[in-house]
Amino acid sequence: xxxxxxxPKTPGCSRSPVAAHPVTSAVIAILILASIFFAVxxxxxxxxxxxxxxxxxxxxxxxxxxxxLGIVMxxxxxxxxxxxxxxxxxxxxxxxxxxxxx
Amino acid sequence: MxxxxxxxxxxxxxxxLVVTLTGFAAARWRxxxxxxxxxxxxxxxxxxxTFIAWFLLGGDLYTAYTFIAVPAAMFGAGAVTGYFxxxxxxxxxxxxxxxxxxxxxxxxxxxxxxxxxxIRGRYGSRGLSLALMVYPHAVTGVLSTKRRDIIKRNxxxxxxxxxxxxxxxLLGYVALTDKVTAANVKKAGNAQLAVPYLFQHLFPSWFxxxxxxxxxxxxxxxxxxxxxxxxxxxxxxxxxxxxxxxASPRLxxxxxxxxxxxxxxxxxxxxITLPKTFSINxxxxxxxxxxxxxxxxxFGLFTRWFHRYALLAGWLAGMIFGTxxxxxxxxxxxxxxxxxxxxxFGHTVYIGLTAIVLNVAVTVILTLVLRVARVPxxxxxxxxxxxxxxxxxxxxPAPAAAVLGSEVSGGDLPSRLAFAACLRGLPSRLAxxxxxxxxxxxxxxxxxxxxxxxxxxxxLARMSxxxxxxxxxxxxxxxxxxxxxxxxxxxxRSSSLRTLRAWANRGCLMRRVRYSRxxxxxxxxx
Numbered sequence: 001x002x003x004x005x006x007x008p009k010t011p012g013c014s015r016s017p018v019a020a021h022p023v024t025s026a027v028i029a030i031l032i033l034a035s036i037f038f039a040v041x042x043x044x045x046x047x048x049x050x051x052x053x054x055x056x057x058x059x060x061x062x063x064x065x066x067x068x069l070g071i072v073m074x075x076x077x078x079x080x081x082x083x084x085x086x087x088x089x090x091x092x093x094x095x096x097x098x099x100x101x102x
Numbered sequence: 103m104x105x106x107x108x109x110x111x112x113x114x115x116x117x118x119l120v121v122t123l124t125g126f127a128a129a130r131w132r133x134x135x136x137x138x139x140x141x142x143x144x145x146x147x148x149x150x151x152t153f154i155a156w157f158l159l160g161g162d163l164y165t166a167y168t169f170i171a172v173p174a175a176m177f178g179a180g181a182v183t184g185y186f187x188x189x190x191x192x193x194x195x196x197x198x199x200x201x202x203x204x205x206x207x208x209x210x211x212x213x214x215x216x217x218x219x220x221i222r223g224r225y226g227s228r229g230l231s232l233a234l235m236v237y238p239h240a241v242t243g244v245l246s247t248k249r250r251d252i253i254k255r256n257x258x259x260x261x262x263x264x265x266x267x268x269x270x271x272l273l274g275y276v277a278l279t280d281k282v283t284a285a286n287v288k289k290a291g292n293a294q295l296a297v298p299y300l301f302q303h304l305f306p307s308w309f310x311x312x313x314x315x316x317x318x319x320x321x322x323x324x325x326x327x328x329x330x331x332x333x334x335x336x337x338x339x340x341x342x343x344x345x346x347x348x349a350s351p352r353l354x355x356x357x358x359x360x361x362x363x364x365x366x367x368x369x370x371x372x373x374i375t376l377p378k379t380f381s382i383n384x385x386x387x388x389x390x391x392x393x394x395x396x397x398x399x400x401f402g403l404f405t406r407w408f409h410r411y412a413l414l415a416g417w418l419a420g421m422i423f424g425t426x427x428x429x430x431x432x433x434x435x436x437x438x439x440x441x442x443x444x445x446x447f448g449h450t451v452y453i454g455l456t457a458i459v460l461n462v463a464v465t466v467i468l469t470l471v472l473r474v475a476r477v478p479x480x481x482x483x484x485x486x487x488x489x490x491x492x493x494x495x496x497x498x499p500a501p502a503a504a505v506l507g508s509e510v511s512g513g514d515l516p517s518r519l520a521f522a523a524c525l526r527g528l529p530s531r532l533a534x535x536x537x538x539x540x541x542x543x544x545x546x547x548x549x550x551x552x553x554x555x556x557x558x559x560x561x562l563a564r565m566s567x568x569x570x571x572x573x574x575x576x577x578x579x580x581x582x583x584x585x586x587x588x589x590x591x592x593x594x595r596s597s598s599l600r601t602l603r604a605w606a607n608r609g610c611l612m613r614r615v616r617y618s619r620x621x622x623x624x625x626x627x628x
Contacts, residue, residue, distance in 0.1 A: 032196045032199060032200065033196075035192075035193075035196045036193050036196050036197060039189050039192040039193045040189075040193060042189070058181065058185075059181075059185070059268075059272070062185065062188045062189060062192070062268060063188075063265065063268045063269075065192055066188075066191075066192065066261045066262075066264045066265045066268065067261070067262075067265060069192055069195065069196075069261045069264075070258050070259065070261040070262060071258075073195060073196065073199065073257055073258035073261070074258040076199070077199075077251075077254045077255065077257070077258055080254070081251070
């Protein structure tokens with residue numbers, strides 16, 4: 001739908017950090033999109049087998065998904081934090097001023 | 103139910119009282135800087151850290167609905183209607199991570215309290231902002247956080263609750279396999295009672311008391327937040343917008359507090375007096391309606407391409423279609439409002455989804471038409487860097503206001519008086535946030551202005567002209583950076599002096615023209 005078109009911009013939020021770190025930005029975008037996809041694509045896990053413990057696969061998958069999601073989101077956020085101090089712009093306020101002045 | 107268990111009942115009442123008293127005590131725990139400012143009352147001073155925000159958002163998202171209705175759906179209809187809630191809480195966090203930080207930043211910079219405030223600022227459209235009266239109250243919790251990173255961190259931490267949700271949902275199956283509970287529920291004819299009956303049957307009465315009070319108290323937090331959200335919405339986007347544009351922060355807070363009380367009483371009456379099917383229908387519609395505000399807010403956070411009238415028309419189309427489609431859903435037992443799914447091209451689809459596809463389609467087509475027809479797109483008071491801004495305690499206008507303050511405080515009496523008048527309209531935090539040296543001068547200037555002001559009370563009322571010095575500093579401000587432009591605009595909005603407001607407004611206008619000229623020439627060079 002309309003979601004993917006908005007996504008690629010997000011990681012760096014303003015354009016320059018994304019351009020400065022294309023690989024990291026791509027990784028973040030993939031992590032976020034993948035975490036949505038693997039929950040939305042229900043046929044992937046809508047089955048009773050293989051059973052994990054006594055849990056049918058469907059229930060176990062979603063239960064395990066949650067902590068994994070937390071970790072994946074944490075990685076994405078940490079990567080995003082590394083993106084921010086782009087070259088030449090250390091301070092966020094300085095960056096915003098600089099961008100307008102240009 | 104005549105046989106009320108005394109132990110259970112006592113524990114529920116006691117815990118309820120403890121929580122209520124804690125609430126009153128918490129009001130004194132951290133003295134607000136200025137309780138009579140809407141920021142303080144409505145958004146906790148925008149000062150919540152990761153830990154508190156985690157509890158606040160968690161309490162907001164996982165409500166009594168989670169404990170009661172999700173297991174009930176599992177009990178009654180199985181995973182399709184019950185366990186979807188678990189999958190839903192999975193996808194909601196990555197999606198929110200995409201746009202919520204931007205909403206936070208822009209709301210922080212421009213002091214927006216509701217999403218409708220943002221729409222008003224972004225599209226310069228009252229009509230569109232009125233259309234957004236329905237919105238997810240979770241936004242209120244998000245806006246009350248202190249830093250941008252706190253929201254992001256919470257998107258990683260909130261799934262921890264979802265693990266619990268997964269297990270709570272399975273309680274529905276436990277109730278189904280527990281023969282006594284299943285029989286009880288069947289006798290009562292209400293699947294919502296599955297979890298309460300299960301607890302009553304399986305656990306000692308004291309533990310049942312604790313579990314029941316958790317459900318009752320769990321309903322309180324979201325109710326409070328919803329009431330505050332509705333009250334803020336009324337105050338900012340109806341009362342201030344249409345009835346009293348120059349309402350002071352103090353008055354806004356008072357109005358908001360009263361409306362919040364009225365909302366709570368209204369909700370109570372609604373729940374007690376109206377038939378139960380009515381509230382279920384409304385909840386069904388609410389989901390469809392809220393979804394229709396998605397394009398205006400979320401697209402608006404990333405692009406200004408969409409036209410305001412197109413967004414309004416799209417919203418209207420989605421609302422009408424969604425409502426009519428939901429009305430027409432029927433089953434052999436119910437003639438209308440029987441569910442939230444519809445058949446589209448042979449597939450069973452959620453009505454809200456069909457409606458939003460229609461909404462977006464109308465918006466895109468109309469945007470193209472309106473752009474060709476050159477219908478005015480409205481003024482946008484936001485600037486791109488503001489969407490990623492992360493001001494610490496500094497609302498954007500502060501430094502520029504300090505500059506203005508130091509300039510004006512050296513000026514003649516009228517300009518000092520005018521500035522003191524402006525100051526009273528600005529948030530009190532400005533004084534703290536300004537760079538030290540400047541703010542010292544600024545504070546000294548404003549305090550002398552203050553004493554002079556009290557000495558000559560009538561002077562302020564009579565003064566109708568702004569000194570030339572004030573004028574020139576305003577103009578200089580308005581041609582400065584984005585931050586100073588913000589300052590200029592907030593001066594324009596808050597000033598009680600008509601002349602000063604007019605000057606600041608003109609400054610903003612000139613600045614905008616110059617800004618757009620600059621950017622267009624810059625893009626031409628590229």
